[in-house]
Amino acid sequence: xxxxxxxxxxxxxxxxxxxxxxxxxxxxxxxxxxxxxxxxxxxxxxxxxxxxxxxxxxxxxxxxxxxxxxxxxxxxxxxxxxxxxxxxxxxxxxxxxxxxxxxxxxxxxxxxxxxxxxxxxxxxxxxxxxxxxxxxxxxxxxxxxxxxxxxxxxxxxxxxxxxxxxxxxxxxxxxxxxxxxxxxxxxxxxxxxxxxxxxxxxxxxxxxxxxxxxxxxxxxxxxxxxxxxxxxxxxxxxxxxxxxxxxxxxxxxxxxxxxxxxxxxxxxxxxxxxxxxxxxxxxxxxxxxxxxxxxxxxxxxxxxxxxxxxxxxxxxxxxxxxxxxx
Amino acid sequence: xxxxxxxxxxxxxxxxxxxxxxxxxxxxxxxxxxxxxxxxxxxxxxxxxxxxxxxxxxxxxxxxxxxxxxxxxxxxxxxxxxxxxxxxxxxxxxxxxxxxxxxxxxxxxxxxxxxxxxxxxxxxxxxxxxxxxxxxxxxxxxxxxxxxxxxxxxxxxxxxxxxxxxxxxxxxxxxxxxxxxxxxxxxxxxxxxxxxxxxxxxxxxxxxxxxxxxxxxxxxxxxxxxxxxxxxxxxxxxxxxxxxxxxxxxxxxxxxxxxxxxxxxxxxxxxxxxxxxxxxxxxxxxxxxxxxxxxxxxxxxxxxxxxxxxxxxxxxxxxxxxxxxxxxxxxxxxxxxxxxxxxxxxxxxxxxxxxxxxxxxxxxxxxxxxxxxxxxxxxxxxxxxxxxxxxxxxxxxxxxxxxxxxxxxxxxxxxxxxxxxxxxxxxxxxxxxxxxxxxxxxxxxx
Numbered sequence: 001x002x003x004x005x006x007x008x009x010x011x012x013x014x015x016x017x018x019x020x021x022x023x024x025x026x027x028x029x030x031x032x033x034x035x036x037x038x039x040x041x042x043x044x045x046x047x048x049x050x051x052x053x054x055x056x057x058x059x060x061x062x063x064x065x066x067x068x069x070x071x072x073x074x075x076x077x078x079x080x081x082x083x084x085x086x087x088x089x090x091x092x093x094x095x096x097x098x099x100x101x102x103x104x105x106x107x108x109x110x111x112x113x114x115x116x117x118x119x120x121x122x123x124x125x126x127x128x129x130x131x132x133x134x135x136x137x138x139x140x141x142x143x144x145x146x147x148x149x150x151x152x153x154x155x156x157x158x159x160x161x162x163x164x165x166x167x168x169x170x171x172x173x174x175x176x177x178x179x180x181x182x183x184x185x186x187x188x189x190x191x192x193x194x195x196x197x198x199x200x201x202x203x204x205x206x207x208x209x210x211x212x213x214x215x216x217x218x219x220x221x222x223x224x225x226x227x228x229x230x231x232x233x234x235x236x237x238x239x240x241x242x243x244x245x246x247x248x249x250x251x252x253x254x255x256x257x258x259x260x261x262x263x264x265x266x267x268x269x270x271x272x273x274x275x276x277x278x279x280x281x282x283x284x285x286x287x288x289x290x291x292x293x294x295x296x297x298x299x300x301x302x303x304x305x306x307x308x309x310x311x312x313x314x315x316x317x318x319x320x321x322x323x324x325x326x
Numbered sequence: 327x328x329x330x331x332x333x334x335x336x337x338x339x340x341x342x343x344x345x346x347x348x349x350x351x352x353x354x355x356x357x358x359x360x361x362x363x364x365x366x367x368x369x370x371x372x373x374x375x376x377x378x379x380x381x382x383x384x385x386x387x388x389x390x391x392x393x394x395x396x397x398x399x400x401x402x403x404x405x406x407x408x409x410x411x412x413x414x415x416x417x418x419x420x421x422x423x424x425x426x427x428x429x430x431x432x433x434x435x436x437x438x439x440x441x442x443x444x445x446x447x448x449x450x451x452x453x454x455x456x457x458x459x460x461x462x463x464x465x466x467x468x469x470x471x472x473x474x475x476x477x478x479x480x481x482x483x484x485x486x487x488x489x490x491x492x493x494x495x496x497x498x499x500x501x502x503x504x505x506x507x508x509x510x511x512x513x514x515x516x517x518x519x520x521x522x523x524x525x526x527x528x529x530x531x532x533x534x535x536x537x538x539x540x541x542x543x544x545x546x547x548x549x550x551x552x553x554x555x556x557x558x559x560x561x562x563x564x565x566x567x568x569x570x571x572x573x574x575x576x577x578x579x580x581x582x583x584x585x586x587x588x589x590x591x592x593x594x595x596x597x598x599x600x601x602x603x604x605x606x607x608x609x610x611x612x613x614x615x616x617x618x619x620x621x622x623x624x625x626x627x628x629x630x631x632x633x634x635x636x637x638x639x640x641x642x643x644x645x646x647x648x649x650x651x652x653x654x655x656x657x658x659x660x661x662x663x664x665x666x667x668x669x670x671x672x673x674x675x676x677x678x679x680x681x682x683x684x685x686x687x688x689x690x691x692x693x694x695x696x697x698x699x700x701x702x703x704x705x706x707x708x709x710x711x712x713x714x715x716x717x718x719x720x721x722x723x724x725x726x727x728x729x730x731x732x733x734x735x736x737x738x739x740x741x742x743x744x745x746x747x748x749x750x751x752x753x754x755x756x757x758x759x760x761x762x763x764x765x766x767x768x769x770x771x772x
Contacts, residue, residue: 067764070548072438072722073468081764088762094730094755181742268525268736272729273755283759287726288414288439292762 055301061294062086085295094273095296099303101185102275106253109189113249114242117197121204122230136205139198147195151262154191159266179267188259196252200245207241208234243315247308254304257281276300370652372397375413376427377404378476378639380673384660387669392659395652397425405429410725417441422644424653428473429639430464431529431724437472438722438763442642446471448654456662460714461681465640467545467719473642474657475681479600480710481533481636483621484607486595487699489518497621501565504624508574511595520595522588523566523745524580525735528728529636530598531749534566535559536634536718538626543721550722550760553770554753555746561626563746570738570745577739586610598623600637601707605677608697615697620706633713638681664688679707723759730755 065081068074089095120139124132142150157163158178169176178187211234219233235242257277264270272286273279276296284293374385374397385399400423403409410432416422417439428436436442449471454462461475485497493514498504508520524530532542538558544551555563569575576594578584588594590611597603604620625631641657643650660666662682670676671692680689690704721727734748743751753769760767 065762065764068438069764070766071468071545071550072763072765073444073470073472076440079764084764085762088758092755092758093751095758181737181740268733268740271733282726282729285411286729287723287759288435289759289762292759295762 055298058294058297058301061291062298063291065291081291085291086299088292089296089299092279094271095276095279098273098276098279102254102256105185105189105256105275106250108185109192109253110246110249112189113193113196113200114246116193117200117245118204118235118238118242120197120201121208122234124201124205125208125234126226126230128226136198136202139201141198142194143196143199145195147258148262150191150195151259154187154194154259155262155266158187158263179263179269181269184263184267184269188256188263191259192253196249200249203245204238204241207238211237239315243311247311250307250311251304254300254307368394370395370649372425372647372649372653372656373423374399374425374656375402375409375423376400377402377409378427378670380670380676381427383669383673384666387665388656388659391665395655397656402427405432405725413441414439417644417646420646422646424644424647424649425657426642426644427476427639428642429637430475430635431532431720431728433465433473433640433642434467434720434722435724436642437467438765440645442472443645443647443650444470444472445474445643445650445654448643448650449474453658453662456682456684458681458683458711458714460635460711460716461638463716464635464718464720473640474661475638475640476661477602477638477678478681478711478714479602479635479637479679480633480707480714481530481537481598481600481623482604482706482710483623484597484599484603484618485621486592486617487619488617489592489595498624499622499628501624501626505565505569505574508569509572512572512574518593518595519574519576521569521598522576522578522580522585522594523570523735523739524585525577525739526579526581526732527735528731528752530580531562531566531731531735531745533634533636534562534598536715537623537632538562539632539715541717541719543719545719549766549768551768551770552721552753552757552760554727554756555750555771559749560746563744563749567738567745577735579736589614598636600635601679601703601710602637602677604698604703605693608677612697616699619698619701620703622706622710631713632715633710634718635714668692677703679704679711683708683711721756721760722763722765723756726759727752727756 062085063080063082064078065085066076067079067081068076124135145153157165160166160177163178166176166178177183215237216229216233219229224233255277256275260270260274261278261281264272264274272282277300280293280296280300283289283296372395374381376399381401382399385397389396402412410428413422413426413428413436422441426436426441428442433442437444446469453474457475458478461478462471465471465473465475483497490497493510495507495510496503498507504520511518511520535542535558538561540554540556540558540562542552542554542556542559544553566575570577576588578588580597589597589607592614597607604618607618608615622631623633641660643653643657647653661680662684664685667678667680667685667688670678671689677693678689680686686704686708690702693704695701695703731748731752734743734751735745737743738745738748750771753771757767757769
């Protein structure tokens with residue numbers, strides 16, 4: 001949605017170009033290429049240094065190993081080991097368990113986040129809420145808290161013995177173990193929702209602002225109530241934002257690391273290989289197995305790319321079918 | 327009031343002055359021999375990392391008595407707190423210390439990674455003869471020696487004499503007696519327990535399995551044969567599972583506030599741990615002096631008593647060491663010289679049991695027996711050390727194996743899974759690691 005509008009506004013100068021002479025055109029073209037170069041270089045430099053080179057290194061590392069044959073007490077030599085590290089990762093029940101954990105986390109977290117953020121944005125947009133800017137600020141503030149600090153705050157609230165929340169509940173004869181077998185994942189989801197809800201609400205709210213007012217007026221004239229307007233008129237019009245938020249949340253969710261790493265200090269229910277990112281950390285720094293860590297990283301990257309691609313394809317296709325239906 | 331305040335601040339300033347004076351004195355005193363000409367240019371410097379208490383005293387003593395070798399000591403965090411990661415990273419960067427301290431379970435891992443040097447040729451017959459064979463066997467792989475044992479810690483039963491008397495308990499000689507005693511304690515005092523199954527205790531569980539005849543890792547036929555859930559292991563796991571299911575033991579971490587409180591409040595009547603723990607207990611609970619005694623580990627079969635170790639450290643010469651002979655001389659002195667043990671014991675209350683039997687008498691004399699009501703615990707340790715089964719081998723990635731197993735123990739304590747389940751999980755979580763290292767492996771789930 002947003003991309004089409006920007007190209008529209010940028011396009012006119014290029015359409016005006018044919019009127020000038022060939023020399024001028026060439027000069028303009030050179031200047032434009034120069035500007036392009038200046039503006040794009042930092043991006044490509046960063047892309048190469050902080051993305052392509054590390055990814056390339058990881059892929060290289062994952063195919064080589066510092067091997068010693070037999071019992072392993074001989075001298076080390078670096079050899080090409082092919083897919084051995086990948087096979088090891090994929091047959092490791094602890095890695096597959098970690099994938100299962102993030103899958104459960106995403107299935108729980110993404111719908112919850114999208115529904116809550118969209119609901120809040122629709123409420124803000126409907127004008128029901130007074131003091132709208134204050135509500136926005138209040139919602140957004142938690143996002144300004146760095147993830148690690150947020151995890152520490154919540155760790156304090158979750159830990160029996162020091163948490164005022166648990167103490168209050170205990171007074172009402174309710175005992176909750178926020179870090180128990182079945183509650184630890186919802187506890188992590190809660191931290192993520194608390195941190196990111198405001199940010200995603202703002203994204204949805206901004207998208208809702210772009211919905212043409214005449215469409216809403218038309219629906220009101222047609223007799224749609226506020227709820228129906230929100231759900232059947234506004235929501236379909238901000239679909240692309242919903243897809244974007246879902247996709248970013250998915251990518252973040254797959255990389256889940258900080259919160260479980262910190263909560264893990266207080267609960268045995270979070271082990272050192274609780275998520276794929278923690279598995280990678282453990283493989284590299286506790287097990288000293290860099291090729292295993294690299295292979296797991298590449299597998300996680302491939303999973304992320306595949307899922308993102310899948311989400312985009314799936315939504316594009318359903319977009320197409322919808323248009324065809326119209 | 328103001329007068330008092332100013333007087334106090336003057337006093338504080340004076341105290342600070344005198345303190346800084348003292349530290350300046352000791353500082354120059356410590357540095358003096360190195361700068362003065364008494365040591366020629368032929369002095370070899372050896373860097374040494376350790377997390378063991380009393381190492382500074384040992385190094386000072388070495389430097390005082392040696393001229394041609396001087397040791398630079400650095401206190402590092404214990405392995406679990408990042409000491410091993412620090413060593414691995416330093417080795418990767420090419421600046422590992424000359425001598426590093428490695429506990430028994432981690433020796434094969436550091437040997438495979440090439441951090442611990444093959445020192446077979448440096449361990450002469452003299453040193454070999456001074457060490458307990460069972461200890462040296464734990465640092466020897468493929469007939470090559472990778473580190474030198476400092477202490478060997480037979481697991482023993484530490485128990486509360488006063489509470490044992492109160493409940494009319496005899497010291498359990500067998501595990502069946504132990505279970506019976508646990509039942510009596512549970513009946514007589516519902517808030518007390520005889521023992522604790524430590525959820526952070528892979529090393530304790532390993533010692534029990536080791537005693538029962540288990541061999542988690544075996545290096546015969548040129549491969550790492552892993553069978554952590556073998557019959558003896560299953561027997562031990564089943565035993566403790568039964569005790570836990572009947573609520574006869576506690577099941578929580580032994581390290582940390584909860585475990586310390588259980589002992590401090592007298593809710594735990596016995597501890598199953600290495601000989602070193604006798605000294606640690608004296609440090610942690612000085613108020614319980616006279617209430618503890620030490621007994622042999624309960625047996626499965628009293629006709630064939632067997633023991634196993636819990637704890638203990640070794641010294642390795644690293645790959646980055648430029649003068650292995652000098653490093654080895656320092657190590658050899660540390661593990662066999664009476665002055666070294668005396669210096670270590672002088673640092674405080676320690677009950678380290680030396681891997682060199684020749685030093686036992688030194689430790690026995692230096693140890694203050696009053697906490698244990700005069701019991702000759704070193705004599706008991708010596709008896710128990712002889713009974714250590716010499717067929718045990720630690721695996722190549724024990725730190726990781728330990729984590730997975732202890733995660734499982736903690737879940738079992740929370741009602742999810744079992745003790746043997748945690749052991750099987752640890753094996754499953756270890757095999758991919760070993761395969762990815764390119765090692766020959768076989769896995770057994772008998």
